[in-house]
Amino acid sequence: MSYKRPAFRHPDAAINEIGFHQKDYEGALSTLCAGCGHDSISAAIIQACFELSIPPHRIAKISGIGCSSKTPTYFLANSHGFNSVHGRMPSVATGAVMANKDLTYIGVSGDGDTASIGMGQFAHVVRRNLNMVYIVMNNGCYGLTKGQDSATADVGSSGKAGVPTMFSSIDLAGLALELGAGFVARSFSGDKNQLIPLIKAGISHDGFALIDVLSPCVTFNNTKSSTKSYTYVRDHMESTSIADFVPVKKEITASVQPGESKTIEMHDGSKISLSSIAEGWDPKDRLSAINAIHKASLEGEVLTGLLYIDAAQPPVHKLLNTVDAPLNSLQERDLVPSQEALEEINMGFR
Amino acid sequence: MKPTDLKDPEYFHKVVDCQYACPAHTPVPEYIRMIALERYDDAYMINWESNVFPGVLGRTCDRPCEPACRRGRVEEEPVAICRLKRVAADMKGNVRDRIPQGPFPANGKKVALIGGGPASLTVARDLAPLGYEIHLFDEQKAGGGFMRSQIPAFRLPEQVLDEEVNYILDMGVHKHFNTYVSSMKEILAQDYDAVFVGTGAPRGKDLPKLPGRWDAKERVHIGIDWLASVAFEHTEKIGKKVIVVGGGNTAMDCCRTARRLGGTDVKVVVRSPFEEMKASPWEISDAQHEDIPILSCHNPKAFVTENGVLKGMMFQKVEAVYDDNGKRRLVPTDEPEVFIEADDVLLAIGQDNAFPWIEKDLGIEFGEWDMPVVDKVTFQSTLPKVFFGGDAAFGPENVITAVAHGHQAAVSIELFCQQSDVHQRPAPITNLYSQKMGIHEWSYDNGVVSDLRYQVPHANKEITLTNRKLEVELGFDMPTGYKEAMRCLNCDVQTVFQENRCIECDACVDVCPTSCITFTTNGEEDDLRQRLTMPANNPDQDLYVSDVLPTARVMVKDEDVCLHCGLCAERCPTSAWDMQKFLYNVSKASHVCPTEAV
Ligand SMILES: Cc1cc2nc3c(=O)[nH]c(=O)nc-3n(C[C@H](O)[C@H](O)[C@H](O)COP(=O)(O)OP(=O)(O)OC[C@H]3O[C@@H](n4cnc5c(N)ncnc54)[C@H](O)[C@@H]3O)c2cc1C
Ligand SMILES: Cc1ncc(C[n+]2csc(CCOP(=O)(O)OP(=O)(O)O)c2C)c(N)n1
Ligand code: SF4
Ligand code: SF4
Ligand code: SF4
Ligand SMILES: [Mg+2]
Numbered sequence: 001m002s003y004k005r006p007a008f009r010h011p012d013a014a015i016n017e018i019g020f021h022q023k024d025y026e027g028a029l030s031t032l033c034a035g036c037g038h039d040s041i042s043a044a045i046i047q048a049c050f051e052l053s054i055p056p057h058r059i060a061k062i063s064g065i066g067c068s069s070k071t072p073t074y075f076l077a078n079s080h081g082f083n084s085v086h087g088r089m090p091s092v093a094t095g096a097v098m099a100n101k102d103l104t105y106i107g108v109s110g111d112g113d114t115a116s117i118g119m120g121q122f123a124h125v126v127r128r129n130l131n132m133v134y135i136v137m138n139n140g141c142y143g144l145t146k147g148q149d150s151a152t153a154d155v156g157s158s159g160k161a162g163v164p165t166m167f168s169s170i171d172l173a174g175l176a177l178e179l180g181a182g183f184v185a186r187s188f189s190g191d192k193n194q195l196i197p198l199i200k201a202g203i204s205h206d207g208f209a210l211i212d213v214l215s216p217c218v219t220f221n222n223t224k225s226s227t228k229s230y231t232y233v234r235d236h237m238e239s240t241s242i243a244d245f246v247p248v249k250k251e252i253t254a255s256v257q258p259g260e261s262k263t264i265e266m267h268d269g270s271k272i273s274l275s276s277i278a279e280g281w282d283p284k285d286r287l288s289a290i291n292a293i294h295k296a297s298l299e300g301e302v303l304t305g306l307l308y309i310d311a312a313q314p315p316v317h318k319l320l321n322t323v324d325a326p327l328n329s330l331q332e333r334d335l336v337p338s339q340e341a342l343e344e345i346n347m348g349f350r
Numbered sequence: 351m352k353p354t355d356l357k358d359p360e361y362f363h364k365v366v367d368c369q370y371a372c373p374a375h376t377p378v379p380e381y382i383r384m385i386a387l388e389r390y391d392d393a394y395m396i397n398w399e400s401n402v403f404p405g406v407l408g409r410t411c412d413r414p415c416e417p418a419c420r421r422g423r424v425e426e427e428p429v430a431i432c433r434l435k436r437v438a439a440d441m442k443g444n445v446r447d448r449i450p451q452g453p454f455p456a457n458g459k460k461v462a463l464i465g466g467g468p469a470s471l472t473v474a475r476d477l478a479p480l481g482y483e484i485h486l487f488d489e490q491k492a493g494g495g496f497m498r499s500q501i502p503a504f505r506l507p508e509q510v511l512d513e514e515v516n517y518i519l520d521m522g523v524h525k526h527f528n529t530y531v532s533s534m535k536e537i538l539a540q541d542y543d544a545v546f547v548g549t550g551a552p553r554g555k556d557l558p559k560l561p562g563r564w565d566a567k568e569r570v571h572i573g574i575d576w577l578a579s580v581a582f583e584h585t586e587k588i589g590k591k592v593i594v595v596g597g598g599n600t601a602m603d604c605c606r607t608a609r610r611l612g613g614t615d616v617k618v619v620v621r622s623p624f625e626e627m628k629a630s631p632w633e634i635s636d637a638q639h640e641d642i643p644i645l646s647c648h649n650p651k652a653f654v655t656e657n658g659v660l661k662g663m664m665f666q667k668v669e670a671v672y673d674d675n676g677k678r679r680l681v682p683t684d685e686p687e688v689f690i691e692a693d694d695v696l697l698a699i700g701q702d703n704a705f706p707w708i709e710k711d712l713g714i715e716f717g718e719w720d721m722p723v724v725d726k727v728t729f730q731s732t733l734p735k736v737f738f739g740g741d742a743a744f745g746p747e748n749v750i751t752a753v754a755h756g757h758q759a760a761v762s763i764e765l766f767c768q769q770s771d772v773h774q775r776p777a778p779i780t781n782l783y784s785q786k787m788g789i790h791e792w793s794y795d796n797g798v799v800s801d802l803r804y805q806v807p808h809a810n811k812e813i814t815l816t817n818r819k820l821e822v823e824l825g826f827d828m829p830t831g832y833k834e835a836m837r838c839l840n841c842d843v844q845t846v847f848q849e850n851r852c853i854e855c856d857a858c859v860d861v862c863p864t865s866c867i868t869f870t871t872n873g874e875e876d877d878l879r880q881r882l883t884m885p886a887n888n889p890d891q892d893l894y895v896s897d898v899l900p901t902a903r904v905m906v907k908d909e910d911v912c913l914h915c916g917l918c919a920e921r922c923p924t925s926a927w928d929m930q931k932f933l934y935n936v937s938k939a940s941h942v943c944p945t946e947a948v
Contacts, residue, residue, distance in 0.1 A: 001789070001790030001791070001920065002790065002796060002797065002915070002916070002917055002920055004797065005861070005863050005917065006797075006798030006800075006863045006864075006913050006915050006917075007798070007800045008424040008425065008798065008800075008863060008864060008911075008913060009863060009864060009865070010864045010865045010884045010911055011423065011424060011911060012884055012885070012887065013865070013884070029861075029917075030861070030921075033923065034857055034920065034921045034922055034923045035853070035855040035857045035921070035922065035923025035924070036857070037855070039857055039860050039861070039921070040855070040856045040857070040860055042860070043856075043859075043860035189856075190854065190855065190856055192856070216855070218853075218855065218923045222853075230853050230854065230855060231853075231900075234854075234901065
């Protein structure tokens with residue numbers, strides 16, 4: 001078995017604005033099962049970070065436990081990383097975001113890691129609007145522990161074990177909307193054209209961004225009777241719109257697609273341009289997003305694409321009114337007031 | 351685009367860049383793997399089957415395979431294919447018993463081979479085991495042709511040549527050495543069933559009209575005649591100051607030989623700019639390493655003599671001017687003419703064919719530049735029983751081309767003698783089989799090493815310059831040979847795609863280090879090439895296109911920079927990709943099916 005990827009890349013491989021090759025954003029060769037959807041998501045993260053020209057050392061990737069949570073080893077080898085405890089990625093991310101608000105945070109989790117053991121943690125990180133992209137690699141099962149049903153498995157769906165799921169499923173995107181998230185999207189590991197712009201937009205969003213990515217587990221949940229298989233998702237995918245991410249410096253040149261189109265300006269000046277917008281859906285209207293999700297699910301379809309965005313929602317550091325400098329850079333002299341300042345404060349109490 | 355037709359043996363053959371570029375289509379990666387396994391005898395025999403002279407070619411081949419090598423497209427330099435061939439020859443044990451040994455049951459046919467160079471010897475090699483009675487004629491005293499008379503011993507030791515020539519002569523070939531054939535008519539009057547002309551391009555070009563050419567003619571030599579006379583030990587010395595005129599490989603052999611025969615101040619003077627010299631880069635650098643300056647853009651004007659004694663030559667400086675079509679003209683500059691002193695001048699400005707011994711009324715047609723009219727595939731002349739090959743067929747080339755011609759001429763002769771159509775050629779022998787040994791296990795080394803090309807060590811020039819028979823290149827030792835062999839990308843291990851297995855999970859696309867694979871909608875080739883993950887901008891390399899997949903897309907693989915690393919096949923959950931070894935053996939005379947005896 002190959003444990004190393006060859007060093008050679010395509011001789012015409014481009015470099016990005018800061019002089020890096022895509023290779024500089026890669027990680028170790030994956031040890032996941034061949035054909036696992038998670039590997040495609042890793043590839044999408046690599047490409048998104050490369051194209052956004054983020055210096056690799058300014059990114060931190062944080063994960064919990066699961067096949068999905070293993071993936072940070074397989075991308076961004078030159079970035080910071082923390083592979084934490086099952087379901088505890090949000091706490092570790094919270095600590096990191098509090099300490100250094102200047103890094104780009106990519107949280108990676110699974111449906112088990114998030115919707116079961118980590119559910120409480122997930123809810124709070126959404127509420128607090130932590131500045132991070134939270135990617136759930138959602139395969140409807142606990143892949144790492146041999147494919148037990150997870151809380152996102154649909155009623156009646158069955159994986160390799162052949163026993164249909166009895167309990168109703170949790171829709172993480174719907175839940176995030178309910179909890180007040182400012183950026184909610186859903187995608188499919190097998191559709192990079194959709195996934196990559198969403199990851200870029202999620203990274204650029206100032207605040208919490210959830211991307212729930214359907215990601216088939218080829219080994220335990222890619223059966224004919226599963227609603228998280230490659231074939232099922234492909235056949236039942238519907239999208240809110242075609243999203244294109246437009247970086248700050250670029251003009252929007254993409255040819256206008258038929259149907260209605262919209263452009264959403266992000267906090268940093270970049271834009272999301274949406275075309276072929278579905279009827280009755282407005283990206284800035286939380287209720288319309290909730291409606292669209294429910295409607296699709298009643299029709300047995302899987303709604304993907306950007307579901308909701310509020311680019312102006314204040315992120316955690318704004319809510320807490322912290323200083324501009326990252327907290328981990330504050331020195332004793334920044335934190336301990338001078339004798340005079342102390343005098344002044346004390347005077348105030350006299 | 352139409353789905354790629356894998357039944358066409360040429361599709362995968364072309365992917366094996368080196369083998370495809372080799373005129374004799376030597377299965378290069380296969381013998382390189384044998385070297386890595388220390389199976390030197392096998393490596394040698396694979397070569398011997400294809401190119402007949404592995405020891406010779408491992409030292410002297412023009413190596414058209416190397417510029418074609420895929421490694422040169424993904425890294426800086428190609429695999430040292432040629433010098434690995436030498437490793438096989440140097441390290442092998444006794445292979446005599448693996449070489450066909452006579453006496454062979456006679457088939458009653460008799461063939462004359464005129465000229466004893468690599469082309470004729472290859473015909474002999476292929477036909478002797480089939481029972482032909484073979485008569486080989488050469489004016490020299492031993493076989494080998496230009497390999498013996500021209501290629502200097504410091505590049506090709508005599509014992510290496512003797513060994514490989516003798517493998518063939520010992521098959522029971524009737525040798526007629528020291529025999530110049532002066533009349534084709536006489537040959538045809540004898541009872542040969544077929545005649546093969548492998549007489550090379552034996553006439554060196556001269557500058558007969560240059561002023562002073564005939565005033566000191568004993569010190570002005572035709573390069574190839576002079577080299578032959580050195581090889582056969584008629585010439586042992588040369589003056590101290592030598593000018594070699596010309597910029598091809600013959601010039602390089604002349605100057606380096608002159609250095610060994612007493613020339614202390616040897617210069618190569620060439621008309622063209624340095625970058626456009628015809629000699630192989632490695633031959634140029636070997637000459638420069640022996641302190642031989644190369645003066646480019648110097649056009650010969652006159653020989654300068656005093657009282658019948660050669661003093662030197664005058665040259666006019668020129669510069670290259672290119673017209674809109676890139677065609678070059680050498681235009682004199684207004685710099686003064688240059689005088690260069692010389693005791694001897696060697697003219698190495700090209701060779702011509704010469705067939706004074708072929709009477710013009712025999713039905714053997716001659717065309718442009720007095721060259722015989724020869725079929726490019728069958729090597730048959732306009733007189734059906736006469737075949738041409740090697741330099742005699744289409745002008746000077748090299749040993750490996752002569753060998754390739756010889757194989758094909760032998761096929762034709764076998765067909766001709768069976769009264770079959772010489773155009774109905776046997777198909778190449780091919781085989782395609784999986785290299786899978788386990789889930790992620792392959793029977794070839796699929797890891798890709800990053801090592802840069804290893805340099806072949808040279809003997810100390812203080813010593814080699816004293817003796818023209820001391821070999822300069824020492825060849826790789828075993829460990830270096832192994833490391834160089836590991837640089838081979840195994841291009842014959844093909845990526846084979848089976849669309850009915852693919853679930854379009856993208857795993858292969860994601861893992862491929864060189865971004866070869868794309869799933870997209872089909873289109874015309876030009877359009878498709880631009881829509882791939884990495885645009886396929888090398889039109890010499892094919893696209894592998896599948897049939898339509900369930901999502902209405904097709905799989906497109908650009909063969910250009912595939913590393914044959916097998917990662918796509920390792921990451922594919924359904925084995926839609928498999929790594930399969932493709933063997934391709936060019937058709938040989940022994941592949942012609944015998945016709946029923948009447
Ligand atoms: C100086 C020099 C260096 C070279 N170095 C290389 C090299 O490093 N690598 C490489 O690949 N190629 C090299 N070549 C080219 C290579 O030698 C030839 O392309 C090759 O040998 C051609 O083979 P052939 O079988 O066609 O004929 P040749 O090898 O030319 O043999 C023809 C033989 O026929 C004989 N002959 C001709 N007419 C008659 C006749 N009428 N009767 C009897 N005998 C006759 C000749 O004496 C000669 O021995 C070199 C050539 C020269 C001149
Ligand atoms: C505290 C704790 N409880 C249980 C486990 C066992 N465990 C490991 S991974 C996993 C589920 C992972 O599922 P998911 O997050 O969906 O990841 P996947 O493997 O499907 O990508 C469980 C229950 C554990 N490692 N730690
Ligand atoms: S078990 Fe499932 S989720 Fe885990 S690596 Fe294998 S395919 Fe992927
Ligand atoms: S063998 Fe497969 S993975 Fe490796 S370079 Fe070729 S196409 Fe890419
Ligand atoms: S890895 Fe295999 S199944 Fe997946 S897309 Fe490639 S060929 Fe198809
Ligand atoms: Mg899971």
